[in-house]
Amino acid sequence: MVELLNGFPPHVAAYRATGKVNKDEYEQVVMARVDEVAATYGKINFLVLLETDFENYSGAAFLDYLKVSFEHFTKWNRMAIVTDERWVRKAYDMLSPLVHGVINGFELKQFEDAKEWVSEPLEADS
8 A cells, every 4th residue: 555645845755655555556646746746846856665565566566666767767856765674775775876866765763864854955956
């Protein structure tokens, strides 16, 4: 299940993933919010609170995740990945130099730090 998280500035798309994540809810919740932020601000700050095993994403939901990532490739600004799965944080650390923006991994106990970091104001276009 995915749900948007409240308490973030409007330039942040933030969601929590628990249990099984399927394509339809990923499209209706996450992709819709990411598209909205990209259209409004031209850049995206993004936080995912992953409280499920990455294996619980359906194949179709994972493909949607990749689709939205490439669709907005130049618009990513800050991405916070909050999970206790060390390998997921490490994988994103390795991807960070390859994508626009900055990716930081946080443990679940660091959620407030991740929230503060991803909520920083967007920088003006250079």
